[in-house]
Amino acid sequence: MNHWPFIIAAYALTFAGTFTILVLSYLSMRRAEAALAALEKDK
């Protein structure tokens, strides 16, 4: 049995999951901190 399709699938899933949560966490942090900064500026 060729193991490489299994290895590629495992690495692809791991990188996709890690990249997705990284981007989502970054965007939610940027959005929340920008909204707070905008409110403090308006004050």
Next chain:
Amino acid sequence: MHAFANPARFLKIARPMTPFLLVIGLMLVFGGCFSGLFLTPPDYLQGESVRILYIHVPAAWLGMGGWSAIAIASLVQLVWRHPLAGIAGRAIALPGALFTAICLVTGSIWGRPTWGTWWEWDGRMTSMLVLLFLYIGYMALANSEDDRASVSRATAIFGVVGAINIPIINRSVVWWNSLHQGPSITLKGSTIAFELLWPLALTVVGFSLIFGGIVLMRMRANLAEAKLEARLRRMASL
């Protein structure tokens, strides 16, 4: 520890730490994965599929480490009522669940060419699946609350009680007959040959730093949202 529970002091440290953890973590992960995929030899028994080890083991470590951190944060919240403890618990839950799911999926993918089966209801795999359900339960409880800046007492108690599963996962391969191999890395040393082992150190440290960076970003987001909500409420009441 009490000093770091101050949100202002935490932010002062978290802001420079976030990119530092992520950059170093990504470099280590790419270096470790490249080495694991192309530089190490295949295992004499498992063949090429041993390369899945370099992502499966860090995922398992972070799934278990994540819940251990939730349990500590929950205990700190229950005992000392630190303002950051609930925020930390909330921030850890999603990445912890993700890495637990990655551990289960990569283990299943590894099992098919190695054991000839995608899944077996043995102690290690079942207790790891229970951990994923615990994460889902914790997130459901935390998200049912209005206060984004903390978690309720019930959620914190759930976080502490769920930690019972961590030693069960760890000892499962010793207590019960299992398809899963026994402990390869213990305090006494490793049964894995050094030629195969060294990239694992890079990916374990690398994924741990990325996990830390993700948790800091999520804590910062939760803190900013809580602060924003409090200011808007104050302005509405004026």
